[in-house]
Amino acid sequence: DSGVTQTPKHLITATGQRVTLRCSPRSGDLSVYWYQQSLDQGLQFLIQYYNGEERAKGNILERFSAQQFPDLHSELNLSSLELGDSALYFCASSARDTAHEKLFFGSGTQLSVL
């Protein structure tokens, strides 16, 4: 158990809908990362927050947004869902805001858009 909690584990929804994925980092970790994993693209970095502030942005679509709350949990919002958004979404956390630290990954949320 990495200590990173993601809910829900599975999410099935229809095209055009909006969903929210939730992540609670390990106790004491200030940095949260979101990754999208699909079969052909591997782990795609989406966005990173540190202590409530956005610190880095990757290949995140405009239909997607995220935030980190004062209690440090984070939410990834996906809207106007398309079939191609079906993927496994991972959240990871680290203690600080550098890439020299190891990331602890949650077990992921499997999103299926039908």
Added chain:
Amino acid sequence: QQPVQSPQAVILREGEDAVINCSSSKALYSVHWYRQKHGEAPVFLMILLKGGEQKGHEKISASFNEKKQQSSLYLTASQLSYSGTYFCGTDSQGGSEKLVFGKGTKLTVNP
């Protein structure tokens, strides 16, 4: 920019060795290696920092050549438990918070 991993897949018999390579077109400050077993989350193996050091983790070790912008993961005397997909992640911005992963190398170890 996403690092390139090779090979994409490798099949071994227990006890054989394997090398997984990771290369980037950008100058690297660090390279991370993670292993993901089927249906599970990626798990950290090691970080290599600028300086060409080699690190080890049981019978798994890695090297980092920052001049060539490459890293290699060495799996020695492979065990069944080594099966999984190995990802390298690169930090090319020196202290940036963004870690970009390659597409992964699927390793299968058979009895």
